[in-house]
Amino acid sequence: MKLLAVGYPLPNAAIDNYNVFNAPSYFDYDAVLVDPASITRAAAQLTEEGIEFEAFDGRVVVNAPGSATVASAADLIRRRADETRRLLEAGGVVLLIARPNAVQPGVAGFEGCDRYSWLPAPSGMAWGPPFLRAAEGRTTRIVDEEHPLATLFREFRGQIAYRAIFDERQAALRQAGKVLTTGGAGTWTAVEFSVLGGRVVFLPAFSDSLEHVRNEIAQGIVDAAARLLTTATGESAPYWSRTLAVPGLEQLEAELEEAELSVTETQARLEAVRERVDSLARHRRLLYDDSVPFAAAVADALRLLGFAVTSAPGEPIVIGDEGVQAFVETETSREQVVEWPYVRLQRRLEEHLLKQGEAKKGVVIVNGHRVSQPDDRGPQYTDALRIACENYRYSLVSAQTLFTLVQRALGGADEATLGAFRRRIMRRNGELEMEAALGDAEEESETGPLF
Numbered sequence: 001m002k003l004l005a006v007g008y009p010l011p012n013a014a015i016d017n018y019n020v021f022n023a024p025s026y027f028d029y030d031a032v033l034v035d036p037a038s039i040t041r042a043a044a045q046l047t048e049e050g051i052e053f054e055a056f057d058g059r060v061v062v063n064a065p066g067s068a069t070v071a072s073a074a075d076l077i078r079r080r081a082d083e084t085r086r087l088l089e090a091g092g093v094v095l096l097i098a099r100p101n102a103v104q105p106g107v108a109g110f111e112g113c114d115r116y117s118w119l120p121a122p123s124g125m126a127w128g129p130p131f132l133r134a135a136e137g138r139t140t141r142i143v144d145e146e147h148p149l150a151t152l153f154r155e156f157r158g159q160i161a162y163r164a165i166f167d168e169r170q171a172a173l174r175q176a177g178k179v180l181t182t183g184g185a186g187t188w189t190a191v192e193f194s195v196l197g198g199r200v201v202f203l204p205a206f207s208d209s210l211e212h213v214r215n216e217i218a219q220g221i222v223d224a225a226a227r228l229l230t231t232a233t234g235e236s237a238p239y240w241s242r243t244l245a246v247p248g249l250e251q252l253e254a255e256l257e258e259a260e261l262s263v264t265e266t267q268a269r270l271e272a273v274r275e276r277v278d279s280l281a282r283h284r285r286l287l288y289d290d291s292v293p294f295a296a297a298v299a300d301a302l303r304l305l306g307f308a309v310t311s312a313p314g315e316p317i318v319i320g321d322e323g324v325q326a327f328v329e330t331e332t333s334r335e336q337v338v339e340w341p342y343v344r345l346q347r348r349l350e351e352h353l354l355k356q357g358e359a360k361k362g363v364v365i366v367n368g369h370r371v372s373q374p375d376d377r378g379p380q381y382t383d384a385l386r387i388a389c390e391n392y393r394y395s396l397v398s399a400q401t402l403f404t405l406v407q408r409a410l411g412g413a414d415e416a417t418l419g420a421f422r423r424r425i426m427r428r429n430g431e432l433e434m435e436a437a438l439g440d441a442e443e444e445s446e447t448g449p450l451f
Contacts, residue, residue: 001226004029007038008097010218021046021053021061021076026083031093031225036115039077040104043113046073047106063108074110080118088120088198093228095221098164098189098202100134101127119200122176122193131173135165139183140204146314147180148227149201151290152220153190154340155333159213162189162204199228216334283406286399288370290332298330298365298399301406305425306418316348319363321422326361326395327352337366337381342388361426364389367399374400390430397425397432404434 002014004026009017010033018024020039026032045051046063053061055071066072084094099115107113116127125131140160142153153160166173166188173188180190181204189204206217283304285297295317299309302319310325311318317328327348331341345362353359368380380398389396405421413421424437 001030001222001229003222003225004032006032006034007042008033008035010221011215012218012222014222015218018056019053020080021071021073022056024056026080027086027090027092029087029092030229031095032084032087033095033097033221033225035097035099036101036119037097037099039115039118040102040113043073043077043104043107047104063106065109072109074107074113077107077110077113077118081120084118085120085196088196088200090198091229092198093225094119094195094198094200095225096200096202097205098132098162098166098191099205100164101129101132120195122172122195124172125176130167131170132164132166135162135183135187137162137183137189140189141182142180143182144178144180146292147192148224149180149190149203150292151332152217152224153181153204154291155220156206156213156217159206159217160204161207164202164205165189166191166202201228280410283403283410286403286406287367287374290367290370294332294367294399295330298328298402301402302328304406304409305421306415307422321426324361324426326363326426328363328365330365332367332370332399334371335369336379337368337385339382339385339388341366342385342392342394345394346392362389362392362394363397363425364394365397365399365402370399386431393429395425395428395432396430397428397437398434401432401434401437405437408438 002016003012004023005015005017006023007019015033016024016029019042021042042053046053046061053073055061055076057071059066059069059071061073061076062070063073064070066075088094096119101115103112103114105111105113114128119127121127138161140153140157140162142150144150162183165183166177166179168174168179168186168188173191177188177191177193179188180192180201181188183189183204191202193200282297283301285293286301289297292314296313299311299313299317302317303309307319307321309317309319317330319326319328327345329341329345329348331337341364345364349360349362364385366381366385369377377400380400381396386396388394408421409418420439421437424432424439428436
């Protein structure tokens with residue numbers, strides 16, 4: 001996958017960085033990331049500051065009609081609308097840094113030049129008031145944890161400083177948009193739209209002081225764009241389309257049916273083998289995946305060890321063993337995991353205690369440095385998270401430790417061994433290191449400080 005970044009330079013081998021004047025055609029890429037503010041900024045630099053730009057074909061960009069030797073700024077900006085439409089019709093993805101709309105006067109032949117003139121909108125909507133409004137803030141609450149961008153929002157929450165919001169009070173917006181993150185008072189700061197068979201996704205802006213994490217943000221955007229492309233789906237053909245006669249199609253459909261029947265047996269065997277392969281290979285996700293897929297891998301691993309996982313898929317994990325229940329929180333990071341899983345777990349346990357009048361055990365399972373090879377990883381979680389788990393008697397388990405227990409289970413560990421694994425996870429107060437989990441080190445007392 002190749003991604004075109006327009007006006008928002010990011011260092012990554014999968015990203016080509018350009019501005020609105022010198023970029024190649026948008027539809028030449030699978031996904032496009034655009035900072036709308038860069039469009040009016042480039043137009044102002046050309047018309048007011050006299051900065052020179054060169055088009056992709058080498059022609060000088062001028063604020064005048066184009067010719068064989070010069071490129072018209074108005075024509076270049078206008079043509080992005082057709083390119084974007086074609087990209088979306090082909091199922092492509094357009095990512096945008098959410099900015100309030102603004103008009104840049106002085107572009108010859110395009111006096112209505114603004115930041116979103118090139119971007120088609122869903123029916124009944126526009127990329128401006130009352131739907132898109134100016135705002136400033138740093139609060140970020142992730143609404144859709146399953147979205148491909150959720151990991152990016154979570155890992156770089158501290159660098160988010162949004163500059164626009166979508167007004168969720170507008171009926172057309174609620175119908176067309178899918179909220180991903182919210183700011184203060186529940187305002188929508190990241191929203192996805194289905195447009196012309198593709199996806200348009202608005203991201204909250206990042207703060208200006210992000211040079212130290214620009215590489216990581218770039219990779220996060222590339223990963224998310226790839227997932228958005230693989231999960232994109234087009235419209236299904238309407239039911240009445242099969243009633244339309246196409247000469248020769250009926251005979252070919254009969255041949256196709258016969259060919260499909262002839263491979264049914266082989267296909268069934270293939271699927272059975274693939275299912276067995278997938279059921280084992282998916283345990284590797286413990287060491288690299290993130291967000292919802294990682295939580296699902298944790299739940300699978302805990303079931304394999306013999307825990308009763310009583311929560312539904314996609315919900316916060318609840319496990320049980322020997323009549324004791326525990327709430328489980330998971331977290332991953334490209335660096336060390338910080339205190340977020342402890343904070344979420346504490347809130348869950350306190351809420352349950354207040355509502356049900358019973359205390360539950362807490363288990364935190366984390367995977368730090370998830371993109372690095374396991375043998376090359378440093379400490380996977382911060383001292384603050386470790387100390388918090390020790391103080392509140394939560395069991396803290398790394399994904400590497402859990403994966404090793406899974407290997408032992410798949411390698412033929414008996415029920416007595418699996419039962420010992422479960423008890424060590426459930427009874428640990430604080431960090432459960434590999435040797436202790438396997439029973440190769442002396443187990444610590446179940447009692448410990450609460451503060």
